[in-house]
Amino acid sequence: MEEFQGIIIISKVFYLLFISLFLLVLCIRLFKIKKNLKSKKNLKIDDKRFEEMYNNMLENINMEELEELRNKAIRKNEKNKNIFKIVCFSVIILALISFVLMLEQKFMVAIILIYIIMIGPIIFAIFFGKKKKSDITIYQDKYKEKVIPEFLKQFEEKIKYYPAEGMPMDIYNGAEIENYDRYRSEDMMDIILKNDCKAKMAEVYTEYKTRDSEGKIHFHPLFSGIFALIETPKKFKEELYVKQDKELTIRSITPKCEKIQLDSPEFEQYFDIYGTNKIVTMQLLTADVMQMFIDFRKDTGIRFDFVIKKNRIFLRFFCGSIFEHPYLKESLLDKNLMYRNYKILDFTFDLTYKITKLIEETDY
Amino acid sequence: MEIVIFILVILIIGVIAIQYNSIMKLKQRVKQSRSGIDVYLQQRFNLIPNLVETVKGYMNYEKETLKNLTELRAQYNKTNDMKISQELNNKINYVIAVSEKYPELKASEQFLNLQKSLSKMESQLQAARRIYNNDVTTYNTKISVVPYNIVASIFRFKEEELFKIEDVGASKNINIDIE
Numbered sequence: 001m002e003e004f005q006g007i008i009i010i011s012k013v014f015y016l017l018f019i020s021l022f023l024l025v026l027c028i029r030l031f032k033i034k035k036n037l038k039s040k041k042n043l044k045i046d047d048k049r050f051e052e053m054y055n056n057m058l059e060n061i062n063m064e065e066l067e068e069l070r071n072k073a074i075r076k077n078e079k080n081k082n083i084f085k086i087v088c089f090s091v092i093i094l095a096l097i098s099f100v101l102m103l104e105q106k107f108m109v110a111i112i113l114i115y116i117i118m119i120g121p122i123i124f125a126i127f128f129g130k131k132k133k134s135d136i137t138i139y140q141d142k143y144k145e146k147v148i149p150e151f152l153k154q155f156e157e158k159i160k161y162y163p164a165e166g167m168p169m170d171i172y173n174g175a176e177i178e179n180y181d182r183y184r185s186e187d188m189m190d191i192i193l194k195n196d197c198k199a200k201m202a203e204v205y206t207e208y209k210t211r212d213s214e215g216k217i218h219f220h221p222l223f224s225g226i227f228a229l230i231e232t233p234k235k236f237k238e239e240l241y242v243k244q245d246k247e248l249t250i251r252s253i254t255p256k257c258e259k260i261q262l263d264s265p266e267f268e269q270y271f272d273i274y275g276t277n278k279i280v281t282m283q284l285l286t287a288d289v290m291q292m293f294i295d296f297r298k299d300t301g302i303r304f305d306f307v308i309k310k311n312r313i314f315l316r317f318f319c320g321s322i323f324e325h326p327y328l329k330e331s332l333l334d335k336n337l338m339y340r341n342y343k344i345l346d347f348t349f350d351l352t353y354k355i356t357k358l359i360e361e362t363d364y
Numbered sequence: 365m366e367i368v369i370f371i372l373v374i375l376i377i378g379v380i381a382i383q384y385n386s387i388m389k390l391k392q393r394v395k396q397s398r399s400g401i402d403v404y405l406q407q408r409f410n411l412i413p414n415l416v417e418t419v420k421g422y423m424n425y426e427k428e429t430l431k432n433l434t435e436l437r438a439q440y441n442k443t444n445d446m447k448i449s450q451e452l453n454n455k456i457n458y459v460i461a462v463s464e465k466y467p468e469l470k471a472s473e474q475f476l477n478l479q480k481s482l483s484k485m486e487s488q489l490q491a492a493r494r495i496y497n498n499d500v501t502t503y504n505t506k507i508s509v510v511p512y513n514i515v516a517s518i519f520r521f522k523e524e525e526l527f528k529i530e531d532v533g534a535s536k537n538i539n540i541d542i543e
Contacts, residue, residue: 263498279400282491361487 019095045339053154054338061150066332069139076135087124091117143325157349158192167202171229175307175314180206180222187323195353199230203321224320228348230313232356240281241274242306264290270297284358296347300340317344383515390503394524397496401527404489405449412437418478422469450528493527500524
């Protein structure tokens with residue numbers, strides 16, 4: 001029995017480590033689901049233009065094919081969920097049995113069970129992960145092919161959508177809004193606005209890395225949402241940053257910018273303003289524009305940054321993906337989600353029209 | 365006992381000094397933003413002779429206003445008084461608003477250029493005014509709340525006036541009969 005003592009101790013340590021890790025993963029998963037549910041704010045839909053747009057979409061999109069794919073994805077998803085539940089349940093039961101066996105000094109059986117607990121979920125994760133991805137991806141691709149172009153067609157602006165392309169990294173860097181370690185972008189839109197300004201919008205994901213005590217690198221999300229670039233016809237010498245209050249992800253602000261206090265306490269509640277010129281900042285952030293910012297923030301609950309540099313306007317919305325299909329169990333054309341996406345684009349366009357007009361009026 | 369009184373006196377002096385400094389900082393900020401307004405007002409008022417020269421041929425019925433405008437400008441140059449500057453600024457806005465009633469004047473290229481310059485300056489002035497009014501509000505609030513109001517009354521800090529610009533088009537119904 002003594003010769004097994006070492007193996008028993010190692011197995012006990014492994015056992016404790018694995019159970020803690022398993023519980024941690026389970027907690028993170030549950031927390032993420034809860035967080036997602038919380039962040040999905042229900043918007044009050046009171047826009048006639050959107051209603052019209054939504055009805056047009058319902059008429060124009062052939063839902064049958066998409067519905068079929070969605071139902072298939074739901075079924076697969078349910079199946080995968082059940083498998084996941086069974087695996088979790090089995091792990092807990094096996095863990096309890098091995099614990100009882102250890103108490104009864106039946107170490108050999110307990111050790112075998114512990115290794116089954118450890119290896120089983122890994123094999124399952126490899127198998128389960130592959131299966132889950134393929135079904136949802138097919139549905140997602142179809143959704144992007146059918147729904148998104150139809151949605152974008154409803155706007156008066158000329159929008160071309162390229163799902164596989166992303167925003168070039170140097171454009172994102174041009175905003176000097178954050179320092180990141182990993183960058184990814186997709187779902188690019190090339191836009192020509194009604195005032196002939198050119199714009200680009202895309203989904204962007206950035207991450208920063210940390211090293212743990214063992215030197216292993218871990219990546220953490222920094223920004224996930226929509227990033228927009230609008231080129232204005234007039235070159236603008238000054239710089240202006242409107243950032244979310246107490247925004248932790250903002251790591252660098254051009255040193256020549258100073259914090260500017262505005263005359264709207266409500267606006268200052270949500271945003272921090274940095275600029276190179278007080279007068280120009282006031283000229284651009286008129287009462288109308290400030291109200292637009294506040295209304296959008298209040299209505300949608302989406303945090304966003306706004307930057308003007310030279311002849312470029314940058315906007316980034318902390319909204320996650322806007323081109324993803326709705327939750328599988330929600331309706332295919334989830335009105336609430338569509339409205340949220342509509343609000344983002346509509347706000348971007350309206351703000352651009354206002355700001356470009358105001359830039360024209362400035363002497364800088 | 366004496367030491368306690370001494371410490372108390374030092375403490376009170378310290379608190380007063382801190383409060384005085386913070387009020388003074390705000391007053392300086394008001395002064396700075398006021399000079400910002402003055403710059404834009406001066407730029408705007410420098411266009412008055414051009415404006416009078418351009419419109420006097422067309423606006424026969426506003427001779428008194430134009431004369432008044434020139435007089436006020438001279439007065440402002442002498443005194444730099446804020447009330448006069450507000451009046452002068454409102455008069456300019458009035459003349460621009462009234463010009464809408466004179467089609468020939470509205471078509472004049474010289475007037476159009478002048479109008480463009482004036483409205484550009486108006487936008488800058490509005491921005492400077494917002495900065496100034498914001499600073500004045502902060503300052504006035506500070507000197508009116510306890511305990512700063514005590515220090516303010518000891519050192520005779522007075523409330524500053526806000527800079528108001530009348531929205532001529534919106535607040536007055538301009539009605540001119542052209543025979």
